[in-house]
Amino acid sequence: MECLYFSAGRCRSCTQMPVPYVDQLQAKADHCATALAQFPELQFLPPQASSESGFRNKAKMVISGTTENPTIGILDADGHGVDLRNCGVCAPELRALFPVIERFIKELKLIPYDVPKGKGQLKHVILTLSDTGAVMVRWVLRTKKHFVALRDSLPQFLELLPRYSVVSVNFLPEHKAVLEGEEEIILTRRTTLEFGLNGVPMHLRPQGFFQTNTEIAAALYRQARQWITDANPASLWDLYSGVGGFALHCAEGGRRVQGIETSTEAVAAAQVTVEEMGLENTTFTAMDATEFALAAEQAPEAVIVNPPRRGITADLAQWLNDSTVQHVVYSSCNSVSLARDLAWLDKFTAKQARVMDMFPQTNHYEVIVRLERTAA
Incomplete structure (x- = not known):
């Protein structure tokens, strides 16, 4: 991609603009593999490419x-x-x-x-x-x-x-x-902007958060849904759920789904979809993810976490280790905090990962990882 603003030095936000896109994508895949090299059983799926221009929504x-x-x-x-x-x-x-x-x-x-x-x-x-x-x-x-x-x-x-x-x-x-x-x-x-990713209606309120690359967001949710479908848990938590993308994509077959998000705006938006789709077993609650987990009387079979760049808390990692949760799907925008958190989750084994290029023309990317419990 060529950009006259970058060439003229007027904007340098897209730091990788001079690099051919295929090389950008490979560099991100290599960076992620290096960051997670301490997990030898981790298999990397092919990275998910984005449109290299016009992708920002x-x-x-x-x-x-x-x-x-x-x-x-x-x-x-x-x-x-x-x-x-x-x-x-x-x-x-x-x-x-x-x-x-x-x-x-x-x-x-x-x-x-x-x-x-x-x-x-x-x-x-x-x-x-x-x-x-x-x-x-x-x-x-x-x-x-x-x-x-x-x-x-x-x-x-x-x-x-x-x-x-x-x-x-x-x-x-x-x-x-x-x-x-x-x-x-x-x-x-x-009052809400409606999206229709993968046939799932999702709503965004003015102060809510939505991924900036719709194409890759849809692919990210499809990947998580595939892993959850394969595991087929009866119950699922989506922690740091935002407007509910992961939870809503995995709410099928009568599965009990609970979304947890601190933003009341995001929870209200997710609830609109719950009502539209008639998802009787899906609920969203405005609460801190760690506080919710530590106060819960019973653990689900599977958990999806999509934390901010700082990652999950040590307390949440310890709770997951000590719980009866069997499957974890971790979506991260920071491979450094992800590597730390995967090391904390020592009762689980990271099995598969996939780089999702949410941010072409930059060094940033999203990565999603599937973990399975390997120790009691």
Whole structure:
């Protein structure tokens, strides 16, 4: 993939841009194999390749410049805007919306936030694309000065968006390097963006998390579902469940499934799918994964864990070792913490692993591992 922004030195986010994609993928597979070399029984399946361009379903764009000439992209080292609206890793459908965003900035006279001066109103626009073609647009403001203008322009804005789209306004009053604040007002009647991965309807609320590469997310869930289907446990926990991707893909045949996630927004979104699909034996609870496990009266036959980069806790690893759980599927975005956690899980043997290239053009990747209990 060629990128004029990278070649011109305007953006270096995609650090592997000059490397042919086939070499990127092999390097990630080799890196993961080295990181997990201490587990000799681990068999690596062929890495799952991604589209090398246009794969990002999410665009987190900083708005800078002026009302008359806004930039949509990132900030340079001095805090000034760098326009990246033709970024090649963003899905074409998202790039097509940037002129619409610019139009409404100008028509509504929205004032971009000036980071060096700490003045202005519009900080970011966060766009998420569903595989159904719908989008979620989140305007991030410093104060509520422009809120009425955005609310009142909603009918005109929706006319230029795909059907079933969601629009919200988020408020970030603090001057700090984060993307969003705690307060969010959804402007549309529709409150969730629906995905349809592998025939499973999944819902995303404005402050929820969804994988940024829909193609690889679907492949990741298929791999987990295949391993769980082969093991055929009667009961399953999905810890760090997010909006329920793993749990919902494995909730079949009357299996008892419990999803655990700290985000109440994500739990609410997952519950929408439970009701839509009529999954009577599937539930989601907003709770810390380790606290839930340690307080449980009975363990399931299988557990899926998909923790943040820091990995699972030592207490959760010890609980899994001491439990009656027979099968573990571990999805990780950090092979370093994964290697540590697999070493902690010494009552289990890592049997299979697969690198899933969630983040082409970078050194990052996802890896999913199947473990089986080998000791009481």
